[in-house]
Structures are given as structure tokens and as C-alpha cells.
Amino acid sequence: MSSSREKILAAARANKPAETPLPTVPDFGGDASVERFMAVLSSIGGRVVWVADPAQLGPVVQQLFPDARRTASNLFPATVGVHAQTPTSGLAEVDLAVLPGEIGVAENGAVWLPEANMLHRALPTVTQHLVLVLDHRHIVATMHQAYARLPNTGGYGAFVAGPSKTADIEQSLVIGAHGARSLVLVLY
Amino acid sequence: MSHSLRAATFVADADRTTWHDETLWFVRQKRDKAVYAVPEFQELRELASQIKEHTLGRLDEYLKQFEAEARRNGVHVHWAADAAEHNDIILDIIRRHNDTRVVKSKSMLTEECHLNPHLLGHGIEVIDTDLGERIIQLREEAPSHLVLPAIHLKKEDVGATFHQHLGTEKGNHDPQQLTEAARQHLRAKFLAAEVAISGVNFAVAETGGVVICTNEGNADLGVNLARVHIASMGIEKLIPRLSDLGVFTRLLARSATGQPVTTYTSHYTKPADGRELHVVIVDNGRTQQLGRPDFRASLKCIRCGACMNTCPVYRRSGGHSYDFTVPGPIGAILSPNIDLKKHSSLPFASTLCGSCTDVCPVKIDIHTQLYKWRQVLAEAGEIPIAKKWSLRFMGRFLASPKAFGLGGKLARTGLRLLPHQLTHAQALNPWAVARELPEPPKQSFREWYARAVKQ
Ligand code: SF4
Numbered sequence: 001m002s003s004s005r006e007k008i009l010a011a012a013r014a015n016k017p018a019e020t021p022l023p024t025v026p027d028f029g030g031d032a033s034v035e036r037f038m039a040v041l042s043s044i045g046g047r048v049v050w051v052a053d054p055a056q057l058g059p060v061v062q063q064l065f066p067d068a069r070r071t072a073s074n075l076f077p078a079t080v081g082v083h084a085q086t087p088t089s090g091l092a093e094v095d096l097a098v099l100p101g102e103i104g105v106a107e108n109g110a111v112w113l114p115e116a117n118m119l120h121r122a123l124p125t126v127t128q129h130l131v132l133v134l135d136h137r138h139i140v141a142t143m144h145q146a147y148a149r150l151p152n153t154g155g156y157g158a159f160v161a162g163p164s165k166t167a168d169i170e171q172s173l174v175i176g177a178h179g180a181r182s183l184v185l186v187l188y
Numbered sequence: 189m190s191h192s193l194r195a196a197t198f199v200a201d202a203d204r205t206t207w208h209d210e211t212l213w214f215v216r217q218k219r220d221k222a223v224y225a226v227p228e229f230q231e232l233r234e235l236a237s238q239i240k241e242h243t244l245g246r247l248d249e250y251l252k253q254f255e256a257e258a259r260r261n262g263v264h265v266h267w268a269a270d271a272a273e274h275n276d277i278i279l280d281i282i283r284r285h286n287d288t289r290v291v292k293s294k295s296m297l298t299e300e301c302h303l304n305p306h307l308l309g310h311g312i313e314v315i316d317t318d319l320g321e322r323i324i325q326l327r328e329e330a331p332s333h334l335v336l337p338a339i340h341l342k343k344e345d346v347g348a349t350f351h352q353h354l355g356t357e358k359g360n361h362d363p364q365q366l367t368e369a370a371r372q373h374l375r376a377k378f379l380a381a382e383v384a385i386s387g388v389n390f391a392v393a394e395t396g397g398v399v400i401c402t403n404e405g406n407a408d409l410g411v412n413l414a415r416v417h418i419a420s421m422g423i424e425k426l427i428p429r430l431s432d433l434g435v436f437t438r439l440l441a442r443s444a445t446g447q448p449v450t451t452y453t454s455h456y457t458k459p460a461d462g463r464e465l466h467v468v469i470v471d472n473g474r475t476q477q478l479g480r481p482d483f484r485a486s487l488k489c490i491r492c493g494a495c496m497n498t499c500p501v502y503r504r505s506g507g508h509s510y511d512f513t514v515p516g517p518i519g520a521i522l523s524p525n526i527d528l529k530k531h532s533s534l535p536f537a538s539t540l541c542g543s544c545t546d547v548c549p550v551k552i553d554i555h556t557q558l559y560k561w562r563q564v565l566a567e568a569g570e571i572p573i574a575k576k577w578s579l580r581f582m583g584r585f586l587a588s589p590k591a592f593g594l595g596g597k598l599a600r601t602g603l604r605l606l607p608h609q610l611t612h613a614q615a616l617n618p619w620a621v622a623r624e625l626p627e628p629p630k631q632s633f634r635e636w637y638a639r640a641v642k643q
Contacts, residue, residue: 005267008423008471012248015479019245022428023238025435028228040448084461088379088413107226107438108448121460122412125405125452126378143449144434153397153430155261155458156412159437161449164405168320168336170343171211172363177319178374179405179452 027148030141032106034187037139041109044162045175046183054133054188057098061131064184065096068129073098074119075133082119091120097127101160101185104139105146110161111185112146115154124160130180132160136187190533190572195505199622208340209503215336216497218446219547226438235435237551240488243393243426244478250393250426251469257396261458264466271301274470278303278385278418279310281466285416287312287382291374293400293407294318295387296334296491297420297470300513303385314385315377317406319370326353332507334514335444335493340506374406384410388421388467389490390436394429397457398467401440401450408454418466419456423474424487436490439549443492477525482560486521488550495544495554501537510534517544521557524565532570535561596632603628 038048051060058076065071072082072094080094099118101111111132118124140146146159164179175181199205223229243250255265268274274297282290290307292298292314304325307314316325320338324331326349331337338346347361356369386407390399398419400407411417427436433453441447459465478484496502496516507515512523512531517538523531535558538544544554565571585591603611603625612620631639 002267004269004273004471007269008267008469008475009248009251011471011475012251012423012478015475015484016247017241017245017478017481017484020238020241022242023235025235025431026231028231044448044451091413092375092379105449110449110453120412122409125409126413142434143437144431147431147434150430152395153455153457155460156454156456158408158452158454159449161451161453163451164403165451166319166367166404167445168318168323168338169346169363169366170341171214171336171339172343174364174367176371177367177404177406178317178371178378178409 025144027144028142030107030145032139032141032145034136034139037104037106037109038187040106041162041185044109045165046109046162046185048185048187051186051188057133057186060186061096061098064131065129068096070094071096071098072119072123072127074117075100082123084120086120088122091122091126094123094127096129096131097123097180098131098133099124101132101134102138103146103149104134104136104185105141105143105159106139107142108161110143110146110159112150112157113160114157121156124158125164125179127180129182129184130160130163131184131186133186133188189511191505191509191511191537192533194511195509195537198506198509199504204342205504205506207342208506211339212497212503215445216494216547219443219494219497220446222442222446222448226442229439229442232435232439233549233551236439236490236549237488239427239432239435240550241485243428244424244484244487247423247426247478250428251423253393254391254396254426255469257394258467259396261396262465263396263459264464266466266468268468268470268472270472271470274301274420274468274472275303275306277468278420279307279312281416281418282307282312282383285382287416289377289381290314290383290385291317291377291381291406291410291414292321292385293387293402293410294321294337295385295420296331296513297387297422298385299331300472301420301470303420315374315381317374317377317410318402318404319367322370322374323349326350330508330513332515333493333496334491334516340508378406378409378413381410381414383416383418384414385418385420386411388419388425389440390427390433391421391425391467392428392430392433393426395457397455398425399433400454400456401437401452402454403447403451405452408452411456412460415462416464416466417456417459418468420468420470422470422472424489440490440492443494443547443549473526477522480525483521483525483557485552486518486525486557488552489518489522490550492549494547494549498543498547500539500541500543505537510537517554517558518552521552521554521561524561528565528568528570532565535559535565536571593632593634600628600630600632
């Protein structure tokens with residue numbers, strides 16, 4: 001054990017204020033409608049597509065991304081096989097990743113994507129375009145409800161809300177910084 | 189150099205000052221819109237403040253819990269008492285892997301510790317990957333804002349920088365095209381990097397995991413491609429439970445940029461198979477601040493930047509005028525804790541209007557603390573002689589109705605009769621450097637009142 005550890009812990013113990021109670025966070029309710037979720041996600045640069053039946057996923061993706069050559073997915077027959085040990089060079093070639101989301105959050109358009117659903121941790125950001133597929137019955141109102149549904153966050157997991165973006169040059173919003181240039185959410 | 193002197197260089201360009209002011213006010217307005225859309229926003233602020241208050245009251249226990257959980261997850265946990273130790277730990281990890289290519293995502297703590305020069309000095313290439321950070325890294329400048337590091341630059345500045353360093357076309361300053369150039373340039377760096385360094389937005393004691401929030405996805409891309417991830421975290425980043433993230437993720441981006449949430453809110457709990465995750469827990473003066481009852485609330489800060497976007501002084505003086513890693517109102521509270529002498533002018537870089545306190549998502553009493561620092565500084569003899577004596581004189585003067593009445597009369601006549609050159613002489617009246625003195629009224633309120641009562 002390092003001495004800095006002891007030093008920091010001792011100083012924290014000696015200098016900390018009197019303990020106050022940890023508040024209970026209420027649920028707050030809120031609007032968990034598909035309409036709200038779609039409106040918010042569109043406002044942050046995402047695109048939402050409805051399919052009546054998840055079996056249509058293949059043709060729908062084909063239609064959305066006719067030029068995508070190298071597609072990775074665990075939902076329909078893909079052209080590149082990506083797994084946890086795929087080397088960087090292989091990942092760098094992926095044009096499109098189609099992955100299942102677990103929870104949608106209506107108030108901010110975020111979709112929970114756990115490690116188990118992403119083939120490789122880097123895939124959702126290294127791919128040029130990202131499609132997330134979500135069951136509309138898994139939409140909740142707020143982040144409180146989303147976290148309440150997560151038993152834990154696994155080894156890695158992310159809430160993804162729209163495509164990668166930046167406003168670092170004179171506050172002009174540019175979609176497609178380092179991560180996926182576009183995000184399409186397929187709802188069923 | 190004092191804040192006001194450094195600010196003088198910034199305000200010398202009046203157009204740029206106005207533009208800077210308006211740009212940040214625009215961000216503040218976006219924040220307002222996002223906040224009003226959440227009915228329970230004020231309740232969330234109160235909850236966030238209480239959660240942080242509670243955490244500070246058990247800080248040592250939560251640190252130990254976090255460490256134990258993280259170790260159980262296979263994370264390497266390191267402790268750094270100060271900046272030097274933080275930098276040594278990180279250099280050591282990189283060297284043990286014989287690596288030289290490092291990508292970094294935004295972290296004010298590594299800025300605070302001056303990690304980049306340390307690594308570069310040891311032959312390690314360290315590339316900042318947040319677009320704003322990369323721009324200022326190429327220009328060899330410091331960030332001027334917590335969330336918008338290059339907010340002081342115009343697109344023409346960025347165009348010129350990219351032309352020089354990335355070979356973009358001269359005169360091209362289209363944000364879309366410049367961002368694309370940076371994307372290509374940085375993608376090569378991401379793909380080649382062996383080690384990725386990141387900051388931490390929240391560390392969850394219950395799970396031993398760290399949470400990183402970005403819009404660009406640069407942290408995720410870097411960290412998930414590299415073999416080694418080193419996350420640098422201040423001890424104040426802790427929150428007790430996973431569910432507390434519900435509160436903080438609803439507040440952070442709305443307060444920062446008016447977005448409902450950052451694009452990526454990523455939870456790192458265990459290293460991927462065959463890879464390493466290191467967390468460096470850093471004190472660097474924080475436990476000392478914890479021991480100052482008047483100022484410890486500053487440790488609740490979640491670095492959203494809302495206080496700077498709203499501050500009339502920050503907006504018109506620019507982040508660099510603070511000459512501290514964290515500028516603006518919150519920086520002016522944190523900095524005297526680090527070096528009272530060097531940063532003695534910062535608590536005066538405020539109008540005490542209280543706007544910072546009004547917007548702070550964790551309810552830090554920022555303007556009250558600024559006022560308290562002024563008293564501490566006066567006591568320590570750290571305010572300029574002229575200010576000290578004039579304040580003392582003003583105190584006496586304002587306490588005496590007779591002197592005040594007489595002084596008012598003299599001023600009213602004086603302002604009318606004395607030549608402009610004298611009343612506005614910059615050496616005698618620094619207040620009038622950039623301001624006109626008011627038109628003196630014919631009579632004082634007291635004179636008017638006395639007459640009005642008689643009638
Ligand atoms: S002090 Fe409050 S408003 Fe300022 S950056 Fe910190 S959390 Fe945001």
C-alpha cells in the first residue's frame with residue numbers, strides 16, 4: 001500500500017465535514033411516450049425509423065445504407081465478422097454497425113448499449129455509421145428509470161444519444177466528430 | 189500579474205470582447221431553455237447538492253469502498269498526493285509497456301497537473317483528441333473554458349492553425365471542413381495509440397466504475413482501441429450509488445451546453461479481456477480545501493461551466509485572464525486554495541451579482557465564497573495598498589452621514605466645474621478608464637426629500 005494512499009485517506013478523515021444523510025431520489029415519473037423519444041432524438045441529430053416487424057431489419061438497413069460495403073452486426077447476416085479480439089485494422093474498416101439497444105430514454109433520446117451487445121467495445125464509435133435497434137416497449141421517461149432497470153453496468157456500457165458531434169469551432173454544430181457520423185434508430 | 193491587467197489585453201480588441209460575450213451568453217440562454225423544460229430541475233439541484241454533501245462527509249470511506257470494488261473488477265488503483273506523483277505514476281505505466289504513443293481525452297485534472305509537458309519531456313507523444321483541446325494544443329495555448337476549451341478562438345484562427353499544422357487549404361475556415369480534417373488526422377492517432385488517458389466525470393463507489401461524458405466520442409474511441417486505459421480522477425468525483433447518476437446526468441449537459449444529455453455517457457467498470465484499466469486517484473490540495481469549512485462546498489463542482497457562461501466578468505475578460513486551470517467564478521474560489529499570493533486578484537474578478545450561484549447545478553454558494561476569500565485575502569495582507577486604503581477610507585466615509593452629505597455636495601459641484609481631463613485622468617481615477625462619469629444631479633436625494641417633506 002502506498003504511503004500517499006494513507007496520507008490522502010487520513011487527511012480526508014481529519015478534514016471532512018459532519019456527515020449528512022444521503023437523500024432518496026424520487027422517481028419523478030414523466031413522459032415515456034414513443035413520440036417524445038422520437039422528437040428528442042431527432043432534435044439531437046438522430047433519425048428514427050419505424051418497422052412493424054424486426055424481421056424486416058435487413059431490407060430496411062439495405063435501403064438506408066445502399067453504399068455500406070462492410071457491415072458488422074449481431075442481428076442479421078453481416079459482411080464483416082467482428083468480435084472482442086478483432087484487431088484495430090479490422091475495426092477501422094467497418095462502414096456500418098447494426099446493434100441492439102436495451103433501453104431508450106424519452107427525455108434525452110439516449111439508448112443504453114451494454115458491452116454484451118456491441119461485438120467489440122470500440123465498434124459503436126469506430127464505425128462510420130451506427131444503427132441501433134430498439135423495442136419500443138423498452139422506452140422509459142428519465143435517466144432515473146433507466147438506471148433503475150440496470151442491475152449493473154457490466155464491464156463497459158454506454159448511453160448513446162445521437163451521432164458524434166462537436167461545437168468546438170465557434171460554436172457551430174458539426175455532426176460527425178470522431179465517433180459515428182450518423183445514428184439511425186430502428187424502433188419496432 | 190493581476191486579473192485586471194491580463195484582462196486589459198483581452199478587452200483591447202473591443203469587437204472580439206463583444207463577440208466572446210455574446211457567444212457565451214448564447215450558451216447561457218440555451219442552458220435556460222433546457223432547464224425550464226425539466227419541471228423538477230430545482231429539486232434535482234437540491235438532490236445533487238445533498239448527495240455531494242453526504243459524500244464529502246464520508247469521503248474516506250467512499251474512497252476505500254471505490255478502491256475495493258475497482259480492485260475486485262480487475263482495475264489497478266493508484267494514489268497520488270500531488271501533481272508530481274500523478275505524472276510519475278502515469279509515466280511509469282507507459283514506460284512499463286514500452287509505449288510512446290498516447291492519446292488523451294479531455295481532462296482538466298491532467299491540465300492541472302501539467303501532464304502533457306511531463307510526458308513530452310520524456311519522449312512520449314501525447315495527442316489531445318477533443319477537437320477544442322487539439323486546436324489549442326497545436327497553438328500551444330491553455331484551455332480558456334472548462335467545457336469549451338477553444339471558445340476564445342474564431343474560425344479564422346482555427347483555419348490558420350489547421351493550415352499550418354494539418355495542411356488544410358489557406359483561407360478555409362468552414363467549421364464543417366475543418367472538423368473533417370481533424371477527424372482524419374486524429375483517426376490515424378487513435379488507431380496507432382497504445383495507451384489512452386482520460387479524465388473522469390463521476391466515480392461510483394458502489395460499483396468501483398468510472399463514468400466519462402463526451403459529445404465527440406473521443407474518449408470511447410481512444411480508450412477502447414488502446415491496450416491500456418489510464419483514468420485520472422480527483423477525489424471529489426465520487427458519488428455513492430449507480431442510481432445517483434440519474435441525478436447528475438440530467439443536470440450536467442443541460443447546465444453546460446443546454447443539451448438534454450451528452451452524446452456518450454460511458455461506464456467503465458472492468459478492463460476488456462487482455463487489456464488494462466488503471467485509475468489514478470488524486471488529491472493535489474483537495475483534502476486541504478475539504479478542511480476549510482467556508483470553501484469546501486467548491487469540491488461539489490461537476491465542472492459544467494455554467495458559472496462562467498453567465499459571469500459578466502468572465503464573458504468580457506476571457507478565460508486566459510484568470511491564469512488558472514479552472515477559470516471563471518469557480519476557478520476564483522479554487523485557485524487561492526492552491527496559491528493564495530499568486531491568485532490573490534481572482535476573488536475580485538466578480539461583480540458579486542450572484543448569477544453564478546443561481547445557475548450552479550450543485551448549488552455551490554459561489555458568490556458568497558468569493559466574498560469570503562476577499563476577507564481572507566485582506567486579513568493576509570494580500571490586497572493592493574491602494575485598494576486597502578481606499579476601502580478603509582470609504583468605510584469611514586460611508587459610516588458618517590455628515591461626511592457623506594458633504595462629500596456628495598462636493599462631488600456634484602466638482603463634477604460640474606472641474607475639467608474633464610482632471611476628473612477622467614486615468615492615473616487618478618482608474619474607474620473612468622473605460623467608463624463615462626455620470627451626469628451630476630442638481631440635488632441629492634436628501635435635499636430633495638427635505639424639500640418634499642416641507643411642501
Ligand atoms: S461551480 Fe457549479 S456552475 Fe460552476 S462549473 Fe462547477 S458545477 Fe458548474
